[in-house]
Amino acid sequence: MKSYPRRVGVAALALALAQGLTACTGSAADTPATEPGTAGSRAGSGPGGSSAPHAVNVMVTADQGCVPDTTHLAAGPLTVTVTNRDAAAVSEIEVLSGERIVGEKENLPPGFNGTFTVSLTAGTYTLYCPGAPHERSALTVTGTATGAADSSLTALWQRGTVQYGRYVDTQLDSLVETTTALARTLHGGDLDAARAAYLAARPAYEKIEPVAESFATGGTDLDAAIDARMDEVPAARWTGFHAIEKGLFADGRLTGLGRLGDGLVRDVRRLRELAAHLRYQPFELANGAQELLDEVARSKITGEEERYSHTDLLDVQANVEGAEQAFAALQPALVRIDPTLTGTITSRFAALHTVLDRYRDARDPSGFVRFGQVTAPDKRALSAAVTAVQEPLSRVASKATS
Amino acid sequence: MSTAPEPAARPRSRRRFLGGAAAGIAGLTAAGATGFGLADATDLGPTGTRPRGGVRAEVPLYGPHQPGIATPAQDRLAFAAFDLTTTDRAAVQIMLGLWAAAAQQLVRGRPVGGDPAPEAPPPDTGEALDLAPAGLTVTVGFGPSFFDERLGLAGRRPAALAELPPFAGDRLQPARSGGDLCVQACSDDPVVAFHVLRNFARSARGTAVLRWTQLGFGRTSTTSRTEDTPRNLMGFKDGTNNIRGVDAPAMDAHVWVGTETDQPWLAGGCYLVARRIRMLLESWDADSLADQERVFGRAKTSGAPLTGRGEFDPVRLDARKPDGTPVIDPHAHIRLAAPATNGGLRILRRGYSYTDGVDPDTGLLDAGLFFLAYQQDPRRQFVPLQQRLATRDNLNEYLRHTGSAVFAMPPGLSGPGDWFGRQLLR
Numbered sequence: 137m138k139s140y141p142r143r144v145g146v147a148a149l150a151l152a153l154a155q156g157l158t159a160c161t162g163s164a165a166d167t168p169a170t171e172p173g174t175a176g177s178r179a180g181s182g183p184g185g186s187s188a189p190h191a192v193n194v195m196v197t198a199d200q201g202c203v204p205d206t207t208h209l210a211a212g213p214l215t216v217t218v219t220n221r222d223a224a225a226v227s228e229i230e231v232l233s234g235e236r237i238v239g240e241k242e243n244l245p246p247g248f249n250g251t252f253t254v255s256l257t258a259g260t261y262t263l264y265c266p267g268a269p270h271e272r273s274a275l276t277v278t279g280t281a282t283g284a285a286d287s288s289l290t291a292l293w294q295r296g297t298v299q300y301g302r303y304v305d306t307q308l309d310s311l312v313e314t315t316t317a318l319a320r321t322l323h324g325g326d327l328d329a330a331r332a333a334y335l336a337a338r339p340a341y342e343k344i345e346p347v348a349e350s351f352a353t354g355g356t357d358l359d360a361a362i363d364a365r366m367d368e369v370p371a372a373r374w375t376g377f378h379a380i381e382k383g384l385f386a387d388g389r390l391t392g393l394g395r396l397g398d399g400l401v402r403d404v405r406r407l408r409e410l411a412a413h414l415r416y417q418p419f420e421l422a423n424g425a426q427e428l429l430d431e432v433a434r435s436k437i438t439g440e441e442e443r444y445s446h447t448d449l450l451d452v453q454a455n456v457e458g459a460e461q462a463f464a465a466l467q468p469a470l471v472r473i474d475p476t477l478t479g480t481i482t483s484r485f486a487a488l489h490t491v492l493d494r495y496r497d498a499r500d501p502s503g504f505v506r507f508g509q510v511t512a513p514d515k516r517a518l519s520a521a522v523t524a525v526q527e528p529l530s531r532v533a534s535k536a537t538s
Numbered sequence: 539m540s541t542a543p544e545p546a547a548r549p550r551s552r553r554r555f556l557g558g559a560a561a562g563i564a565g566l567t568a569a570g571a572t573g574f575g576l577a578d579a580t581d582l583g584p585t586g587t588r589p590r591g592g593v594r595a596e597v598p599l600y601g602p603h604q605p606g607i608a609t610p611a612q613d614r615l616a617f618a619a620f621d622l623t624t625t626d627r628a629a630v631q632i633m634l635g636l637w638a639a640a641a642q643q644l645v646r647g648r649p650v651g652g653d654p655a656p657e658a659p660p661p662d663t664g665e666a667l668d669l670a671p672a673g674l675t676v677t678v679g680f681g682p683s684f685f686d687e688r689l690g691l692a693g694r695r696p697a698a699l700a701e702l703p704p705f706a707g708d709r710l711q712p713a714r715s716g717g718d719l720c721v722q723a724c725s726d727d728p729v730v731a732f733h734v735l736r737n738f739a740r741s742a743r744g745t746a747v748l749r750w751t752q753l754g755f756g757r758t759s760t761t762s763r764t765e766d767t768p769r770n771l772m773g774f775k776d777g778t779n780n781i782r783g784v785d786a787p788a789m790d791a792h793v794w795v796g797t798e799t800d801q802p803w804l805a806g807g808c809y810l811v812a813r814r815i816r817m818l819l820e821s822w823d824a825d826s827l828a829d830q831e832r833v834f835g836r837a838k839t840s841g842a843p844l845t846g847r848g849e850f851d852p853v854r855l856d857a858r859k860p861d862g863t864p865v866i867d868p869h870a871h872i873r874l875a876a877p878a879t880n881g882g883l884r885i886l887r888r889g890y891s892y893t894d895g896v897d898p899d900t901g902l903l904d905a906g907l908f909f910l911a912y913q914q915d916p917r918r919q920f921v922p923l924q925q926r927l928a929t930r931d932n933l934n935e936y937l938r939h940t941g942s943a944v945f946a947m948p949p950g951l952s953g954p955g956d957w958f959g960r961q962l963l964r
Binding site for chain 2: 139141198220221223224225226227243245246247248265266267268272398419480484516520523524525526528530533534
């Protein structure tokens, strides 16, 4: 397990705070945070007895922090109902197994409450309220789970990273194939064919660019060799996509481009050698998705990336797809931990697609209008849609510990 | 060094994407490659450890009225208008709840949220971590467009929250006007004030976006009896007869909305009119002292009305020179704005000087007054006043209104667990 140093010095000891046991009748549904009074403040109560409960109510206060009404629970599905009464520094609550988050609820400022469910096997867990004066309470879970076991969470993360690895491999194959085709046209005499081949080769790279960026430490900077813009490297060393783009779209001639095409093929083949069959960590996928959206916000929205062809929206589409693929690989596990957050990210990706789709243009070889036609208000809307995904996505890496 | 400068290094990923995997291939170790930001994140320290006791005492967030209106005006302003990007009322509720929680932390000099985890972005952006709140107030309001069909709140829009009519000489820029919500952050420390806007905009992402912002660098009004009347960028004391926040009868008579309102959620609140008023300072600076004083109706140095010797001497609007002409010009600012010539109407002004640098078209300073006026009903206070001023005020020659907005400011938060607009949105 990755080291995950949460705030140290706060002993994760149990408080003897059990305030009477309640048995489970609680709903299993996750609900959005609501104001108190519009949702039940008690997760459920039922016939008492020897069995430990499947529900816990947590009151969050500025004075006492997070106080659960019971600390002994039964294995299986657990419903956690949280009410933040007046703790202004607290807006989320988590259930941890060791330092791994197995369930949580965010966006619970004072005056709001919410419910989440988590499936637990026997063992000791921690109820964690970051920012509270008393941040941690131990939960003891006993018995045998009848539902899905928590251990499957690890398997879900694992499966997601394998799935993403296959996606990267596919894109690398496509990249080698399309750049080889591009190089061939650069040796020929058909400028339009070469321009079309350039556009065809771009998306595979933009979908997985953070993979290439991660190979900057080994002496050769593959990302710079493949994708640097003119002002980022000395002119004599400028190679790759954008040097070719300048020849094709600004100079409008193929002279000298064949050599650049061959070099590009060499570099993407090298990238495939290095990156093929890599194993990834879940948090790396989350960071990679974020990195791709940063690409959009940093250099695409300004029109700097494709400054000669003005096909930036084609790159944006590819960056977004790459980010979404990385997120999709995490989704099955993440939805177990925080269905609200997962739903928020999913719907914001959808909203981002809606914005992008406005600029599709079937008549243009890139499939989108050229960036010069995107107005300032349009760019603001696109930028807002990107940051709307980035903000919740930025919280995923910390949950995707292995 | 005669060699040509190397181009700037290619920007690097600041996150650990595939750091381990790539370094493994290259035969390096990834240990210690914890990435940018971790040192910062772990150095934030526990909450509540910032130095306290700035020159200005902490201003409580909770009370019958929002702070930042009747409370003494601080030196610095950071103001923002937001537009909603959602139709989901629950999302707006949560955003306003997060804003209220953040405001309660910040006015006490504490960071937003709890302690950061190394693997997650810190909940507070951090630039104000070592700073005292310096009298920070956070004030939130709702524009007319907040009550359109998107959230289904049309029935809760107060009649007095009407779009302002056009005024003579308006040069309003849409990008500096309007907005679904507003946030006014005032502090004696500009970093503390800006920090509020930045963190509010962050927690709004996906729910609302910044429409425009305005920074102000010097208060132009006094709202207490202990402060001197400040000067505006024209060098004049303006607002000598402003309503003082401690003058409860005047606040009740002219500013606070009472039980007479058509919308009970607004009782205890008020309305804010914001106007970005650019001053043509190059022209003003070329005007003679006598004419500048004629335009205002006050002496520049002392601030006294032209009919008196001291700043607070009564303004005698009927005084005449030996030749029979009025001492205070018929179109002097002081005359047209005086309650005595406006049927007794008054407003609480709480504006700030601003500059946004150089006008790229003309090379002239883009600077002036960010006018903020609190009142009970703009339809019978700001609107008739501005209609008068816009057509007759001597000052118009030197002013351009470039931005405009109106907001309903709900009453104060009752305590922890209450949030901005709760009575409106519940």
